[in-house]
Amino acid sequence: MIPYGRQRISKADIELVTEALSSDLLTNGPRVAQFERKLSEYVGAPTIVVSSGTAALHCAFSALDLQPGDEIITPPITFIATQATAALAGATVKFCDVQADTGNLDPEKVESKITRHTRAIVAVDYAGHPAELNELSEIARRKGVLLIEDASHAIGSTYRGFKVGEIADITTFSFFPTKNLTTAEGGAVSSRHPELLKRIQKFSKQGLVREQDELINGTEGPWHQEVHEFGLNYRLSDILSALGISQLSQIENFKKTRSQIFDRYFQHLGHINRLTLPTRRSYTEPMWHLFPIHVPADLRRSIFEELRRNDIGVQVNYLPVHLHPVFARAGYKRGDFPISEDFYDSEISLPMHANPEVFNEKYFTTIAGIFSSILE
Numbered sequence: 001m002i003p004y005g006r007q008r009i010s011k012a013d014i015e016l017v018t019e020a021l022s023s024d025l026l027t028n029g030p031r032v033a034q035f036e037r038k039l040s041e042y043v044g045a046p047t048i049v050v051s052s053g054t055a056a057l058h059c060a061f062s063a064l065d066l067q068p069g070d071e072i073i074t075p076p077i078t079f080i081a082t083q084a085t086a087a088l089a090g091a092t093v094k095f096c097d098v099q100a101d102t103g104n105l106d107p108e109k110v111e112s113k114i115t116r117h118t119r120a121i122v123a124v125d126y127a128g129h130p131a132e133l134n135e136l137s138e139i140a141r142r143k144g145v146l147l148i149e150d151a152s153h154a155i156g157s158t159y160r161g162f163k164v165g166e167i168a169d170i171t172t173f174s175f176f177p178t179k180n181l182t183t184a185e186g187g188a189v190s191s192r193h194p195e196l197l198k199r200i201q202k203f204s205k206q207g208l209v210r211e212q213d214e215l216i217n218g219t220e221g222p223w224h225q226e227v228h229e230f231g232l233n234y235r236l237s238d239i240l241s242a243l244g245i246s247q248l249s250q251i252e253n254f255k256k257t258r259s260q261i262f263d264r265y266f267q268h269l270g271h272i273n274r275l276t277l278p279t280r281r282s283y284t285e286p287m288w289h290l291f292p293i294h295v296p297a298d299l300r301r302s303i304f305e306e307l308r309r310n311d312i313g314v315q316v317n318y319l320p321v322h323l324h325p326v327f328a329r330a331g332y333k334r335g336d337f338p339i340s341e342d343f344y345d346s347e348i349s350l351p352m353h354a355n356p357e358v359f360n361e362k363y364f365t366t367i368a369g370i371f372s373s374i375l376e
């Protein structure tokens with residue numbers, strides 16, 4: 001089965017990880033700081049690393065010091081970690097529908113969702129395609145709320161010449177194996193606001209304060225560390241940071257491979273009736289995490305099953321988050337966000353990853369044959 005997403009691990013990755021395993025510090029060592037430096041440079045904004053994309057989001061929301069009743073606005077087309085972390089950090093989760101073509105938060109609908117309780121607009125770069133960051137930033141600035149970007153899909157993507165990570169107030173990344181680069185489990189948070197990033201980092205390290213000039217009990221002794229606000233252990237280890245450093249050095253190659261696969265899908269599937277391929281806005285250069293297509297909703301299931309029967313490991317991304325039973329208690333139901341629901345009903349994610357040997361001529365001919373036979 002050709003999976004919809006998969007890591008690409010090189011000999012250099014294995015060597016660097018092996019070296020890290022033989023060093024004195026398996027965690028809290030020099031590789032973490034080195035990975036953070038290289039990521040900050042690559043992304044164009046100060047960046048800290050954490051143990052997962054979910055941890056990155058939980059740290060971001062926890063740094064907002066949310067009060068009961070505070071709201072955040074999110075799109076339904078995302079992995080539920082976007083909302084779960086916000087809810088666990090104390091936010092009331094609100095939804096706003098998406099654009100029908102990109103699946104990203106629709107800026108034209110966001111403004112009417114903002115109330116005096118809103119603290120943040122949370123955009124998701126679905127499939128690696130950046131959200132409408134200029135419009136969303138402008139609304140956020142005007143309304144005095146933050147723009148948080150869940151860029152779990154989008155490290156390596158650019159928007160109007162800027163890297164994803166240097167635009168929103170806070171940007172989070174995931175390094176899960178199916179994502180654009182991997183540390184097995186891992187994530188990162190970028191922010192140009194030093195005080196926010198410091199709170200985020202502190203939350204990821206048990207809330208511990210060690211700097212002498214910040215201590216409340218400053219006379220305890222040289223061993224002393226203290227907690228002013230609760231945090232958790234969301235550290236990334238040195239072993240995984242070694243993998244991250246090595247993966248990051250290959251990211252432009254990964255991006256090129258993903259773009260070539262994107263183009264070949266267009267060559268082979270572009271002419272097929274009733275099949276809609278992904279949209280790219282002219283002002284973006286996505287690093288494609290997914291290759292999401294749309295088919296007639298009544299045929300989605302049979303096409304999905306036929307592809308799986310042919311060992312093409314397709315996936316559906318995502319069940320609109322408001323339709324998870326956990327949100328039924330809050331009164332959400334089918335019909336609430338029709339564009340997201342239509343998007344989901346017709347969506348299939350075709351395999352997309354930086355392993356070019358899998359995507360040979362036979363693969364594209366097979367997949368084109370399957371679509372032609374069902375749709376034409």
Ligand SMILES: *Cc1c(COP(=O)(O)O)cnc(C)c1O
Nearest residue numbers: 052053054079081152174175176
């Ligand atoms: C993968 C993903 C996450 C969670 O990242 P993990 O590293 O798996 O914890 C969050 N949001 C989105 C949109 C994702 O795709």
